[in-house]
Amino acid sequence: MISPTEEFLSPRLKAVHDMAVGGLDDLTSRRIIDVGSDHGHLALYSLINDNFSSSVLTDIHEAPAKRSEQTLRMYGFADRTKVYCTDGLDGVELKMGDIVVMAGLGGNNMIDILKRVVEREEPELLRSIVWCLQPQKSSDKLRQFLFETGFDIVDENACEDRGFYYVMMKVMYTGVPSEFTLKQKYYGPVILRRIAAGEPQVLGYKERLDMRFELSKRGDEEIRRMLEEV
Ligand SMILES: C[S@@+](CC[C@H](N)C(=O)[O-])C[C@H]1O[C@@H](n2cnc3c(N)ncnc32)[C@H](O)[C@@H]1O
Incomplete structure (x- = not known):
């Protein structure tokens, strides 16, 4: 078994992880939610290195959802993890202070997922959630949606991984649209x-x-x- 420490995540996913948890000091009372979890590495790394009490993983396809489940089971985290085969966060009960990561999905896909969450959840809950988004494409369309819907981009960065550049952003819901x-x-x-x-x-x-x-x-x-x- 590989040890899920420093080199376990790709430089891109490590940068996403670091942005997601950066500046937050009460991780043990929070959950990390990985949307589009595929292999489940991000949640596994976070459970081990950040002491999250629990994690939720979702994937729209059955094979990656099973892969995620297997990874977490193999490392002994099955009891602290819930894996859903679902579109985005459909059917997932969000909790105050959740940290939601969406990495490697397209920007338009993220917009659809976020739209449904904003429609169904109370503003108080939405304002408590930290979102870390790493769109593979359409980051411009995603930003426009965030500005117009009332998400503040509180941090943003780029990283290079095997010759490609990736952009990632940390956003918080305010409900107040902003000019851009x-x-x-x-x-x-x-x-x-x-x-x-x-x-x-x-x-x-x-x-x-x-x-x-x-x-x-x-x-x-x-x-x-x-x-x-x-
Ligand atoms: C390119 S992989 C990225 C995996 C991982 N997040 C990473 O960044 O390395 C994208 C994963 O997201 C899943 N996915 C795509 N659209 C999704 C959606 N709407 N809801 C949940 N999972 C989705 C795919 O099945 C796939 O496993």
């Missing part, structure tokens, strides 16, 4: 501040985004306007 610029939608409000501060990992990410936006500006009027914003 196109630059904030496409680059991310906190990423822009990190770029201004010259943080190396975001400068590499910015370079990739610059190239992508330069290529798409001819066919995309909004991206053209975004690049003209000061």
